[in-house]
Amino acid sequence: MSKRVGIIGAGVSGLAAIWCCLEEGLEPTCFERNNDVGGLWKFSDHTEEGRASIYQSEFTNSSKEMMCFPDFPYPDDYPNYRHHGNLQEYIKTFGQKKDLLRYIQFETLVSSIKKCPSFLVTGQWVVVIEKDGKQGSTIFDAVMICSGHHIYPNLPTDSFPGNYLHSQDYKDLEAFKGKRVLVMGLGNSGCDTAVSSAVIISTRSGSWVMSRVWDDGYPWDMVFLRKEPVFNDELPSRILCGTVSIKPSVKAFTETSAVFEDGTMFEAIKSIIFATGYDYSYPFLDETIIKSRNNEVTLFKGIFPPLMEKPTLAVIDSYTLPTTNEMMADYITYMDELGSFIGAKPNIPWLFLTDPHLWDGARNAILTQWNRTVKPTRKRVVSEAQRPHPFYNLLKMLSFPLLLLAVTLTFY
Numbered sequence: 522m523s524k525r526v527g528i529i530g531a532g533v534s535g536l537a538a539i540w541c542c543l544e545e546g547l548e549p550t551c552f553e554r555n556n557d558v559g560g561l562w563k564f565s566d567h568t569e570e571g572r573a574s575i576y577q578s579e580f581t582n583s584s585k586e587m588m589c590f591p592d593f594p595y596p597d598d599y600p601n602y603r604h605h606g607n608l609q610e611y612i613k614t615f616g617q618k619k620d621l622l623r624y625i626q627f628e629t630l631v632s633s634i635k636k637c638p639s640f641l642v643t644g645q646w647v648v649v650i651e652k653d654g655k656q657g658s659t660i661f662d663a664v665m666i667c668s669g670h671h672i673y674p675n676l677p678t679d680s681f682p683g684n685y686l687h688s689q690d691y692k693d694l695e696a697f698k699g700k701r702v703l704v705m706g707l708g709n710s711g712c713d714t715a716v717s718s719a720v721i722i723s724t725r726s727g728s729w730v731m732s733r734v735w736d737d738g739y740p741w742d743m744v745f746l747r748k749e750p751v752f753n754d755e756l757p758s759r760i761l762c763g764t765v766s767i768k769p770s771v772k773a774f775t776e777t778s779a780v781f782e783d784g785t786m787f788e789a790i791k792s793i794i795f796a797t798g799y800d801y802s803y804p805f806l807d808e809t810i811i812k813s814r815n816n817e818v819t820l821f822k823g824i825f826p827p828l829m830e831k832p833t834l835a836v837i838d839s840y841t842l843p844t845t846n847e848m849m850a851d852y853i854t855y856m857d858e859l860g861s862f863i864g865a866k867p868n869i870p871w872l873f874l875t876d877p878h879l880w881d882g883a884r885n886a887i888l889t890q891w892n893r894t895v896k897p898t899r900k901r902v903v904s905e906a907q908r909p910h911p912f913y914n915l916l917k918m919l920s921f922p923l924l925l926l927a928v929t930l931t932f933y
């Protein structure tokens with residue numbers, strides 16, 4: 522009999538989890554509190570408890586080739602960075618084409634997950650659900666938690682006495698246009714929020730702000746194969762034009778103003794938007810199963826609770842990126858490492874000998890990725906596009922250190 526796997530959440534991670542279970546001959550059942558797939562990317566014009574949310578004009582920060590399901594590339598004429606509606610459509614089409622939706626129980630809340638009394642022997646879990654006001658429970662051989670980690674806003678308690686909100690509740694950028702707004706935090710949400718109003722951004726440690734577009738119009742993350750630090754195409758010019766200013770941390774708030782650590786003040790504040798991120802929380806799990814300290818959860822590779830007697834519970838997409846350095850860590854290396862752990866990292870020459878059909882599919886997906894990247898940008902074809910050469914990029918990055926070395930050697 523195949524093993525039964527309970528999956529919590531039908532966002533990107535939940536759908537990928539259902540698909541993987543089916544490929545491994547497991548029997549998945551997915552519970553989704555909402556009435557549709559997509560999770561975070563299913564837009565709602567109001568904030569719903571226990572659900573991540575985005576704003577009306579949200580675009581992705583990762584390009585389509587870095588953010589697609591393997592074996593399901595985006596259509597080549599899709600733009601490289603997508604509006605949330607476009608991404609939600611892609612996620613839903615993936616679910617439909619792979620026939621995953623029938624494994625999902627919608628409008629079903631998972632209220633608790635507990636170890637079975639026989640856990641030490643079986644590794645099984647009891648998943649308690651709530652649907653239409655009724656409770657039920659099911660025993661699973663394993664559980665995959667795909668409930669997302671942009672759900673519980675981190676809202677500082679010593680807040681401003683006036684009007685404030687968390688970036689999660691920020692739905693319509695127009696509402697703040699031209700107003701005196703203070704944005705706390707220089708992450709992606711903070712930057713997006715800031716460029717729509719006349720604002721001050723307060724940041725403790727600063728951040729690298731990158732443009733989505735790299736040389737020759739290529740997506741940044743396709744050239745460097747990394748997950749981005751902070752992306753914003755408009756912020757640098759807003760700062761140059763003076764409509765956005767950057768300040769250090771806030772030392773104190775008064776009734777209507779903020780005093781920064783450098784002694785300067787921002788007065789007559791209309792609103793404060795806390796783009797201060799999210800707290801990790803798994804309210805359906807006992808705290809002893811996943812420990813959280815200073816908002817960092819103890820999970821091996823961001824996936825497995827390390828002290829579990831049986832490794833039958835996994836958290837999907839909970840990889841924390843707390844510092845800038847760690848955020849700059851190579852995304853592909855991390856994915857390769859995970860692939861190697863489970864024996865899924867393809868050895869292309871070996872695949873050619875053992876499974877020519879799969880080899881051909883993989884080869885085709887890799888060789889056509891630049892076509893899919895270039896196509897949506899070529900509305901008016903002028904000449905053959907040049908693919909950026911990795912050696913050229915490396916040379917460009919090394920040019921300053923090399924110059925420095927040459928100068929040092931010349932003078933010493």
Ligand SMILES: Cc1cc2nc3c(=O)[nH]c(=O)nc-3n(C[C@H](O)[C@H](O)[C@H](O)COP(=O)(O)OP(=O)(O)OC[C@H]3O[C@@H](n4cnc5c(N)ncnc54)[C@H](O)[C@@H]3O)c2cc1C
Pocket residue numbers: 529530531532533534535552553554555558559560561562571572573574575580581582583588629630631632667668669670671710805837838
């Ligand atoms: C503003 C913003 C922009 C982002 N932009 C990007 C980007 O450009 N590129 C990128 O790679 N990542 C981005 N991310 C990260 C984002 O988290 C991932 O892209 C992805 O959506 C995470 O998918 P998920 O399935 O893990 O979680 P979610 O999309 O949050 O889905 C979780 C699902 O679980 C359900 N659920 C939760 N609890 C329960 C429960 N108790 N019972 C039943 N169902 C439950 C929820 O209803 C939801 O449908 C962004 C995040 C934010 C907040």
